[in-house]
Amino acid sequence: MLCCLSLAEFGRLDLLTEDDTQFFERHGYLRIPSVFTPDEVVELAAELDWLIEAWAGRSPGWSGDWRSVYMDPETEKQSKLVAMHDLYFYSDAWMRAVTHPHLTKAMSQLIGPNVEVHHSTMHVKPPETGHPFPMHQDWAFYQHENERYIDVLVHLDDTDADNGEIRFLDGSHKEGARPHITSNASGPCTPHLATDQYHLADTVAVPAKAGDAVCFSIHTIHGSYINQTQQNRRIVRIGYRDPDNRQTDGQSVGRPGLMVKGRRPRQAEQPLFSINGPHITR
Numbered sequence: 001m002l003c004c005l006s007l008a009e010f011g012r013l014d015l016l017t018e019d020d021t022q023f024f025e026r027h028g029y030l031r032i033p034s035v036f037t038p039d040e041v042v043e044l045a046a047e048l049d050w051l052i053e054a055w056a057g058r059s060p061g062w063s064g065d066w067r068s069v070y071m072d073p074e075t076e077k078q079s080k081l082v083a084m085h086d087l088y089f090y091s092d093a094w095m096r097a098v099t100h101p102h103l104t105k106a107m108s109q110l111i112g113p114n115v116e117v118h119h120s121t122m123h124v125k126p127p128e129t130g131h132p133f134p135m136h137q138d139w140a141f142y143q144h145e146n147e148r149y150i151d152v153l154v155h156l157d158d159t160d161a162d163n164g165e166i167r168f169l170d171g172s173h174k175e176g177a178r179p180h181i182t183s184n185a186s187g188p189c190t191p192h193l194a195t196d197q198y199h200l201a202d203t204v205a206v207p208a209k210a211g212d213a214v215c216f217s218i219h220t221i222h223g224s225y226i227n228q229t230q231q232n233r234r235i236v237r238i239g240y241r242d243p244d245n246r247q248t249d250g251q252s253v254g255r256p257g258l259m260v261k262g263r264r265p266r267q268a269e270q271p272l273f274s275i276n277g278p279h280i281t282r
């Protein structure tokens, strides 16, 4: 069960040290070890495998000319990504995961007293040709006004160079949002940064263990290599924000999320959220 805290576990609630928060501010990313216990990982992994079978889409993944830089033609044809959004609409285990006290406490240490969940997204790299990710900021997918937005990669498998661990451009969050390429000669493509200016080879690898959470700023530039192993590489990204950090465009814009820490301050004249949608009330 994910919900009950023993006294020993309660002691873990002060999850991040001063050194951790300073590391995050300086580098723009942080690995938080063992946020989820081995039992919790087993449950979440089983639920994820069910979601993969029952709901997720299997597609060639992100589009763009970057694909021919990252992959030879044969690999490019075979490369696939298994993905879906908002896992907590489909699985109570994932609802408990995004509201997990250790995780939400850590988020409030980095974001502030009030924390709202924005989305969750499954990224599974299938065996051998599982999708690499070009260098990008997540800001390009869900634009927000300030930096009080953190993405968390919940690891369900150990990651390393062979299965495409997450990699960050150290300190790149400090310059804020950067323009991304959103179209190529053949038409619109998935947002990414120019392959001749931003190189995966310049990034810091952050291998992690199943149960770890690797968090990073919405402005931290990152990417990853292909999965060359025989197993799925299973990660779920969860986005958390300060509810006062207004979203201006992109994924799920205008949709309110659950408050997982603190309160949603009321802006002047702010109406209640509409019960008839759309929810663009801010």
Ligand SMILES: O=C(O)CCC(=O)C(=O)O
Binding pocket: 123, 133, 138, 164, 165, 166, 222, 223, 224, 235, 237
């Ligand atoms: O799953 C990965 O390796 C990269 C994920 C990523 O780039 C993202 O979630 O923004």
